[in-house]
Amino acid sequence: MKATREAYGEALLELGRSNDKVVALDADLSKSTKTSLFAKEFPERFFNVGIAEQNLIGVAAGLSLAGFVPYASTFAIFATGRAWEQIRNTVAYPSLNVKICASHAGITVGEDGASHQSIEDIALMSVIPNMTVLVPADSIETKSMVNWAYQYNGPVYIRLGRMGVPDILSENYNFDTKPFVLKKGKRIVIFATGIMLWKCLEAIELLKPYNVEPTLVNVSCIKPFPEESIIEIAKEHEIVFTAEEHNVINGLGSMISSTLSRNYPMKVYFIGIDDRFGTSGKPNDLLSYYGLDANSIKEKLLLLGLK
Amino acid sequence: MKGEWILDDLLLRERAVNIRESIIEMITAAKSGHPGGSLSSVEIMVSLFFGGVMSYDPKNPQLESRDRFFLSKGHAAPVLYSTLAEAGYFDKSGLNTLRQLNSPFQGHPDMRKLPGIEASTGSLGQGLSISVGCALGLRLKGLNSHVFTLLGDGELEEGQIWEAAMAASHFKLDNLTAIVDRNRLQIDGFTEEIMSLEPLTDKWRAFGWNVLELNGHSFDELIPALKKAKKRGDKKPQVIIAHTIKGKGVSFMENVCDFHGKAPSEEQAKIAYSEIKECDVQ
Numbered sequence: 351m352k353a354t355r356e357a358y359g360e361a362l363l364e365l366g367r368s369n370d371k372v373v374a375l376d377a378d379l380s381k382s383t384k385t386s387l388f389a390k391e392f393p394e395r396f397f398n399v400g401i402a403e404q405n406l407i408g409v410a411a412g413l414s415l416a417g418f419v420p421y422a423s424t425f426a427i428f429a430t431g432r433a434w435e436q437i438r439n440t441v442a443y444p445s446l447n448v449k450i451c452a453s454h455a456g457i458t459v460g461e462d463g464a465s466h467q468s469i470e471d472i473a474l475m476s477v478i479p480n481m482t483v484l485v486p487a488d489s490i491e492t493k494s495m496v497n498w499a500y501q502y503n504g505p506v507y508i509r510l511g512r513m514g515v516p517d518i519l520s521e522n523y524n525f526d527t528k529p530f531v532l533k534k535g536k537r538i539v540i541f542a543t544g545i546m547l548w549k550c551l552e553a554i555e556l557l558k559p560y561n562v563e564p565t566l567v568n569v570s571c572i573k574p575f576p577e578e579s580i581i582e583i584a585k586e587h588e589i590v591f592t593a594e595e596h597n598v599i600n601g602l603g604s605m606i607s608s609t610l611s612r613n614y615p616m617k618v619y620f621i622g623i624d625d626r627f628g629t630s631g632k633p634n635d636l637l638s639y640y641g642l643d644a645n646s647i648k649e650k651l652l653l654l655g656l657k
Numbered sequence: 658m659k660g661e662w663i664l665d666d667l668l669l670r671e672r673a674v675n676i677r678e679s680i681i682e683m684i685t686a687a688k689s690g691h692p693g694g695s696l697s698s699v700e701i702m703v704s705l706f707f708g709g710v711m712s713y714d715p716k717n718p719q720l721e722s723r724d725r726f727f728l729s730k731g732h733a734a735p736v737l738y739s740t741l742a743e744a745g746y747f748d749k750s751g752l753n754t755l756r757q758l759n760s761p762f763q764g765h766p767d768m769r770k771l772p773g774i775e776a777s778t779g780s781l782g783q784g785l786s787i788s789v790g791c792a793l794g795l796r797l798k799g800l801n802s803h804v805f806t807l808l809g810d811g812e813l814e815e816g817q818i819w820e821a822a823m824a825a826s827h828f829k830l831d832n833l834t835a836i837v838d839r840n841r842l843q844i845d846g847f848t849e850e851i852m853s854l855e856p857l858t859d860k861w862r863a864f865g866w867n868v869l870e871l872n873g874h875s876f877d878e879l880i881p882a883l884k885k886a887k888k889r890g891d892k893k894p895q896v897i898i899a900h901t902i903k904g905k906g907v908s909f910m911e912n913v914c915d916f917h918g919k920a921p922s923e924e925q926a927k928i929a930y931s932e933i934k935e936c937d938v939q
Contacts, residue, residue, distance in 0.1 A: 373797070397793060397828070405786045405820035412790020415776060416798065417721075420790075436783055436817070444768045444777040 351514035354544075355453035357489030358510050359384025361496035362421055362451075366392050369500065373413055375399060375422040377406045382512075383423040383453045403428045407436040407450070414446045419500060422448060426455035426468035426509060430475055442480045442505050449499045450475075451508040456595035457623065457640060458513040458545060458633040467628030472543075473600035475507040476573045483573040485509040486525075487547040488518045491570055494525035511595075513633045515548050519568070527571040529579050535563035538655045539587040541580065543569050543602045546593035546621070549637065552644030557651060564591070564651065569602060577609045584610055589655050590618045595642060598622035619654050621647055669876050672703045672743055677906050677933040679739035679752055685926040687756040690764070693916040694809060695736035697840040697901040700874045702740040705805055708880040710887065712802075715745040718772040724802050724887070725775050725791055729784020730809035730838065731765040732918070737774070738762055746773035782815025784808065785835060789825050792833040792894075803887045804833045811843030814852045819864065822894075826865025829892040834883070835866075837896060838873065840903035844917050861896045873899025906936035 366372045366388050373395045380386040380398060389396035397413075399406045403424055410420040422429070429452040430437070441448045457467045475483045482504065486492040492510065499506040518532070532547065533554060542550045547568050554564060567583055569576070584590055590610065592603035603620035610616055623640050637643040641650070676699050684690035705711050711724040728737045735755065742749040747761075754760035761770035765779025776787050788806040795802045812818065825833055837857070845851050854860070858868045867889070871878040879899070886895045903917070904910030907929040910921075921929060 373794075394797065399820070399824050400827075402817075402820035402824070404783075404817040405789070405824055408783050408786020408817065408821065409790035409793065409824065411776070412787040412792070413794045414790075415725075415787065416791045416794025418794050418797070435780060436786075439777070439780040440783050440787060 351516055352489040353512055353514050354486050354489060354492045354510040355382070355384050355512060357492035358451055358453070358496060358508070359387040361493040363387045363391060365496060365500055366395065369419070371417065371419050372500065373397065373418045373420050375406055375410050375420055377401055377403050377424040377428065379424050382425070385421070385423045403433040404436045407433045408440055410448045411440045411446050414448050420448050421451055423451050423453065425466060426452035426471045427466060430468065430471040430507070434474055438478050442478045445480045445504050447503050447505070449506045449508065451496070451510060453510040454512045455509045456511055456545065457628040457636045458511055458595065460512065460633045460636065461630050463630035464627040469597045469623045469628060471509060472572055472594070472596050472602065476600070476605070480505055481573060482506045485544040485570050485572060487544060487568050487570055488515050490517050490519045490521065490523050491525055494523065495570070498525050509544065511545055513545065515545055518547055518551060525570065527574065528576050529583065530568040531565065531583065532568055533566040535565040537587060538562065538564035538589045538591060538651065539567060539583060540564050540591040540593055541567045541569045541602065541606055542593040543572065545595050546642065549642060549644055550593050550647055553647035553651065556644055556648040560652060562651065562655065564655070572602060572605060575605050575609065577613070580606060580609055581613050584616060585614055590616060591621060591651065591655065592618060593621040593647065596622055597625055599625055619650070621650060666876065669703055669707060672707050673699050674933055674936065675743055676703065676736065676739045677936065678930060679742070679749065680735045681907070681921060681926050681929045681933070683735055683738070683752045683755040683762070684920045685923065686753040688920050689756055690735055690920055691732040691918045692735070692910060692921065693842065693903040694730060694838065694840065695733045696905045696907065696910065697873070697903045698733055698736050698807060698838045699905065700876060700879060701807060701836055701838065701899055702736050704876055704879040704883055706740050706744050708876060708883065710880065710883040711805065715773065718746060722800060722802055725804045727775050727784045727788050727804070727806045728766060728778055729806050730781065730812055731779030734764065734766050737766055741771070741773040744773070747771060781809065781812040782817040785818050785821035785825070788833055788835070789821050789828065789830060792830045793828055796832055802832070806833070806835045808835055808837050810837055810839045810841065810848055810854060813837065813854055822861065822864040822866065825894040830894045831889045831892050833894045834886040835894065835896045837898045838901055839898050840901045842903040842912065842914055842917065844914070846914055857898060865893060867891065867893045867895040868898065869895065870898045870900065873901035874905060906933050908932055
């Protein structure tokens with residue numbers, strides 16, 4: 351079990367070793383975002399701007415203008431919330447080569463509660479033109495994405511989590527923006543993103559006695575949204591479920607239902623946070639409380655999917 | 658030597674007149690734009706680009722060793738466009754498409770549409786952070802390039818400015834010089850009435866900056882100060898508080914709040930042209 355933020359810290363360090371254009375920035379959370387690993391080995395290429403997220407984004411923009419590839423990190427709520435307009439105007443509008451790798455996304459931040467739980471960041475980043483929005487499912491995908499982002503010239507947002515996740519994808523998995531069919535089933539398809547891939551995988555185990563075998567798809571590239579592949583996969587099924595650790599408004603579910611409504615109308619059920627703020631609690635308890643744990647997913651699939 | 662200086666001085670004045678005329682012309686043609694803060698910063702721009710301060714090459718806008726200029730007060734785009742045109746980055750003839758559909762001369766500067774624009778700016782308070790990042794990057798690369806940033810005084814009310822100010826001194830950026838166009842006016846009125854900035858020099862000093870105050874319409878004061886700023890090695894960022902007059906050079910615009918973001922009529926433009934020729938700069 352490894353949190354995607356930890357995999358990010360390791361991947362960034364590796365990337366820094368082979369590319370001296372990589373610089374890292376943080377806003378006083380380097381121990382939590384794990385940019386501290388990079389900072390320790392490359393202090394001259396690490397800039398801690400203090401508790402100042404708007405400046406964090408601006409300084410990253412300036413470093414990219416000077417020819418570097420900055421990876422800027424802080425908690426997702428502060429990166430995408432407090433500095434949203436800086437990201438929109440200073441980074442995305444001129445399409446600067448800035449990578450925003452924000453940790454502690456979703457409710458599984460845990461005990462810190464609603465003020466620190468970002469359930470809106472996918473929506474906030476996806477609505478900005480030029481922005482690429484990625485959500486890794488595990489540490490393998492995180493590492494692949496961090497390297498992919500370096501090869502890609504333009505702004506990228508990578509959503510990372512605090513909670514440990516088992517490695518789900520195989521060691522030779524390579525991220526390439528297309529949805530990845532993890533399990534081939536029938537009738538029902540679940541498009542999941544981030545930590546929910548793991549929870550859906552658990553739910554599918556629980557569904558075995560009921561003879562329900564949904565297809566499970568990892569959608570880790572939210573933008574540019576892989577419309578064609580989504581439609582193609584959806585066409586082979588009768589019912590679509592979406593699963594995300596995000597507000598059901600304007601996250602993955604909205605993207606999929608809007609894609610399908612325009613191209614191949616069919617029923618879409620959302621699994622996500624039902625337009626409520628988070629609350630304090632242990633990550634696993636929170637997943638249950640908000641209906642995102644394996645059992646809740648199983649119940650929902652049985653209730654809605656078999657109607 | 659003296660004769661040479663007088664000739665330079667005349668050329669600088671000529672540049673200033675050309676730029677002021679262009680500002681009025683393009684804003685009048687667009688029927689929208691920001692004349693006040695463009696006119697107030699003409700001598701600052703002329704000093705940077707034609708006073709032997711900045712190193713740049715219009716034929717090679719991306720030259721790595723160039724000095725960088727960031728217009729944080731992006732609404733003063735007309736003064737930047739006319740200065741870059743005057744410097745030879747692009748043809749002057751396009752200036753009159755300002756703010757029109759498909760024009761590279763956007764209402765606020767777009768770095769992807771014109772050479773010489775170092776960053777897309779206009780949303781206030783963000784340019785100093787970009788400058789800090791750029792100055793850090795240039796130093797990391799071992800380049801001697803200097804970063805100049807023009808800030809509006811009203812813009813200093815944005816909290817991000819002070820985040821960036823803190824960072825610049827923390828990172829000991831002596832390759833960064835900020836110039837505050839202190840024209841004392843913002844959209845809703847005088848800065849000291851809307852949100853007082855004074856004591857302004859004390860504020861910057863308290864944030865760890867070298868501070869200098871001067872007359873922002875005087876080449877004699879601006880050019881030596883900017884040249885000196887570029888050659889510092891004191892591990893401190895420098896800010897120049899340039900006292901200016903909003904709408905400088907056009908009597909009915911000077912210190913008139915309304916002309917922050919209002920275009921003159923055709924008749925007003927004619928009066929403006931005649932006054933600009935007589936514009937008194939020191």
